Amino acid sequence: MKKHNFSAGPSILPRQVFEQAAAGVLDLSGSGLSILEISHRSNAFEEILDSTKQLVRSLLKLSDSYHVLFLSGGASSQFFMVPMNLLNPPETACYIDSGAWSLKAIKEAGHFGKISVLASSKDRQYAYIPKKYTVPDMATYLHITSNNTISGTQYHQWPESKPVLVADMSSDIFSRPLDIKPFGLIYAGAQKNMGPAGTTLVIIRDDLLGRVSREIPTMLNYQTHVSKNSMFNTPPVFPIYVTMLNLQWLHKQGGLEAAGRRNQEKARIIYDEVDRNSMFLGLADAEDRSLMNATFVLKDSALESDFLEACSAAGCEGVKGHRSIGGIRASIYNAMGKESVSVLADVMKEFEQKFG
Amino acid sequence: MKKHNFSAGPSILPRQVFEQAAAGVLDLSGSGLSILEISHRSNAFEEILDSTKQLVRSLLKLSDSYHVLFLSGGASSQFFMVPMNLLNPPETACYIDSGAWSLKAIKEAGHFGKISVLASSKDRQYAYIPKKYTVPDMATYLHITSNNTISGTQYHQWPESKPVLVADMSSDIFSRPLDIKPFGLIYAGAQKNMGPAGTTLVIIRDDLLGRVSREIPTMLNYQTHVSKNSMFNTPPVFPIYVTMLNLQWLHKQGGLEAAGRRNQEKARIIYDEVDRNSMFLGLADAEDRSLMNATFVLKDSALESDFLEACSAAGCEGVKGHRSIGGIRASIYNAMGKESVSVLADVMKEFEQKFG
Numbered sequence: 185m186k187k188h189n190f191s192a193g194p195s196i197l198p199r200q201v202f203e204q205a206a207a208g209v210l211d212l213s214g215s216g217l218s219i220l221e222i223s224h225r226s227n228a229f230e231e232i233l234d235s236t237k238q239l240v241r242s243l244l245k246l247s248d249s250y251h252v253l254f255l256s257g258g259a260s261s262q263f264f265m266v267p268m269n270l271l272n273p274p275e276t277a278c279y280i281d282s283g284a285w286s287l288k289a290i291k292e293a294g295h296f297g298k299i300s301v302l303a304s305s306k307d308r309q310y311a312y313i314p315k316k317y318t319v320p321d322m323a324t325y326l327h328i329t330s331n332n333t334i335s336g337t338q339y340h341q342w343p344e345s346k347p348v349l350v351a352d353m354s355s356d357i358f359s360r361p362l363d364i365k366p367f368g369l370i371y372a373g374a375q376k377n378m379g380p381a382g383t384t385l386v387i388i389r390d391d392l393l394g395r396v397s398r399e400i401p402t403m404l405n406y407q408t409h410v411s412k413n414s415m416f417n418t419p420p421v422f423p424i425y426v427t428m429l430n431l432q433w434l435h436k437q438g439g440l441e442a443a444g445r446r447n448q449e450k451a452r453i454i455y456d457e458v459d460r461n462s463m464f465l466g467l468a469d470a471e472d473r474s475l476m477n478a479t480f481v482l483k484d485s486a487l488e489s490d491f492l493e494a495c496s497a498a499g500c501e502g503v504k505g506h507r508s509i510g511g512i513r514a515s516i517y518n519a520m521g522k523e524s525v526s527v528l529a530d531v532m533k534e535f536e537q538k539f540g
Numbered sequence: 541m542k543k544h545n546f547s548a549g550p551s552i553l554p555r556q557v558f559e560q561a562a563a564g565v566l567d568l569s570g571s572g573l574s575i576l577e578i579s580h581r582s583n584a585f586e587e588i589l590d591s592t593k594q595l596v597r598s599l600l601k602l603s604d605s606y607h608v609l610f611l612s613g614g615a616s617s618q619f620f621m622v623p624m625n626l627l628n629p630p631e632t633a634c635y636i637d638s639g640a641w642s643l644k645a646i647k648e649a650g651h652f653g654k655i656s657v658l659a660s661s662k663d664r665q666y667a668y669i670p671k672k673y674t675v676p677d678m679a680t681y682l683h684i685t686s687n688n689t690i691s692g693t694q695y696h697q698w699p700e701s702k703p704v705l706v707a708d709m710s711s712d713i714f715s716r717p718l719d720i721k722p723f724g725l726i727y728a729g730a731q732k733n734m735g736p737a738g739t740t741l742v743i744i745r746d747d748l749l750g751r752v753s754r755e756i757p758t759m760l761n762y763q764t765h766v767s768k769n770s771m772f773n774t775p776p777v778f779p780i781y782v783t784m785l786n787l788q789w790l791h792k793q794g795g796l797e798a799a800g801r802r803n804q805e806k807a808r809i810i811y812d813e814v815d816r817n818s819m820f821l822g823l824a825d826a827e828d829r830s831l832m833n834a835t836f837v838l839k840d841s842a843l844e845s846d847f848l849e850a851c852s853a854a855g856c857e858g859v860k861g862h863r864s865i866g867g868i869r870a871s872i873y874n875a876m877g878k879e880s881v882s883v884l885a886d887v888m889k890e891f892e893q894k895f896g
Contacts, residue, residue, distance in 0.1 A: 194578060263758075375774055401651055404620070
């Protein structure tokens, strides 16, 4: 039976990427060597790294004033690296609290300077994106989490802000067109639309480098990785290789405009069914619904395990909501086909016929 | 033509590990899902993580007082995490300088307290392991680099030290039996004898946790990863998976005692040829020679490029010395067969016949 992987991350990647990656593990482009055993200083890997960087630049239409880095440690490491590298006391950094990941970023930033949380949607279990606030002109940056995997919300319009935007885009980068101009720094763990777990993309505008006076360990300083082209130490070779394969696939599929259209269509299939079906209730406000993670609950929560069983019987995996809030979550990243989303919508229809 | 990969790291792994890893990329144990797309919270990955941990424990015969962590960021991140987590001002940490990697560890430690470099082999281009020094009883720890990939030296006896040993074992962990008792903390980037690039093993003794008063970002605190079993955030799933496959292979080959014997034999083949052959000169003192990285030069350096060509023609890849010192370096990690080492020794013999 075909499996439909609705996991929130690590998550589905295109079948052809798995096939190419497996081939590279056995023999990288006819070299007689595995991608897992080549030196990171080899020409073969330098070409992979350069290609991956160029794909990021081309897909996001980055100007020369932005640097593209492949680090490790996940977005969780960026939670502290951002303020460590950008925030000079007594400056203030502003944060918007749109969920658990925002809160973690806020917590880590507190070690490095004054943090002002301008708005939060905690009052309604993060079911919406906060919108009513004013960003002080003097703030060093405004930090947002562009997509919230747990509650299923997403920014569909960037905040008005004179200070530069810093965004955790772990769960929606490369899922729609992006105008880079308001952003000074974007970071993203790879394991949703970018690649497998194990590398973290950081895009940083040149003027934000070297702006603090504190001592920073070499590995935690963005300048180190800019000056060494992400090769200060051995980078995560295989996760970068698979990222390249995946971004090549994305490029061939028409880039971010086409991806954005496909993701809109897929989200419509699932949200239309949530709204139509008498058994389910969407969790996020309609205008802030995520195109990546559709969250909903059964009106009768006693039926949840039956629904999860029905999903499983149809090959739909990973639809259980995040352990902190429960319910149902269907993550429908770039690589998920419309037909898989329709399978889940059909399960919901059949569930209504049986239990409604 | 068969390739013999003498690369210093990332480096050779067993062929069957590549085959199993490629199979897992296509379909993990018949699950219908790729290892690259499964959730790190899935049972499948929890089993992989637990197995990998158990293999580390069993191969190294670790008692319950040691924790086993799989982090990311390479040994380069441990250079600062070690003193950040262990060194409480005004305490002193002692370091032995046996090469470039030691120096990097010393440099990063300087951010966090008083560092005393007890001995260095810089006076003779790091061609030996420093031995004449006394470790002050009051030091918090003594840091060593157990194997030095650039100069080709290795500790064959641990220093006498009342303070606990901390070791960077990136390039020789799992290559020989280890008595864990003198060690408080061991760290190792995976990309030599452990697995592919992308994860870092940290073994830490329980009593060294939580010993400093400074504020530590959550991701940089060993306690975080101990309490969350290396799952505070998404771990590098695939590098850990391949580490498991590789350690399973090592276990089946007879564990560390057998690996140590094989590595002795392989090193003897190459060093015997270096010493016998009139064209070459070993770089490291005989008693400190590394069993992992054999370094030597051509007595007539003008012939170096001819020798590199001869190696290449025989399928021997990655034998060029580290860019900082040049010469020849043959890295002969666990997965390299005796027959590959013999191929290189034969190239050296033939080179002598042709150019000697």
